[in-house]
Amino acid sequence: QVQLVESGGGLVQAGGSLRLSCAASGLTFSTSAMGWFRQAPGKEREFVATINWSGGTTYYDESVKGRFTISRDNAKKTVYLQMNALNPEDTAVYSCAWSASGATSRVDKNYHYWGQGTQVTVSS
Secondary structure: OOEEEEEOOEEEEOOOOEEEEEEEEOOOOOOOOEEEEEEOOOOOOEEEEEEOOOOOOEEEOOOOOOOEEEEEEOOOOEEEEEEOOOOHHHOEEEEEEEOOOOOOOOOHHHOOEEOOOEEEEEEO
16 A cells, blocks of 8 residues: 655744655655655645655755755665744645656656645744
8 A cells, every 4th residue: 555644843933943754655655756845725735855766866846946946765764854044924735745757756746655744834
């Protein structure tokens, strides 16, 4: 059974930090790219960050570049999103996604499995 389970969301004040985790099971992890996306109320899902199979290549949306860091631990089959300097505009449900390809992608249709998401709320 394929599972992607996110954790680490919560309520934080502006300027604070959170670290999201996404634990994968039931699928090949070490050769697959992973991504983080988010969806705020009333908005479309948007790309946040992506990492290739080895962790050697990462890309970020301009809105989070310099504040967020994506990383992975293939031995633990887990991908992380370290979020610093959070602001209220970062409030959303954050979901991780798995791609059968090892290459990064900013496009959600290139991901084949998704987690349920974890809520991140940033208060001003």
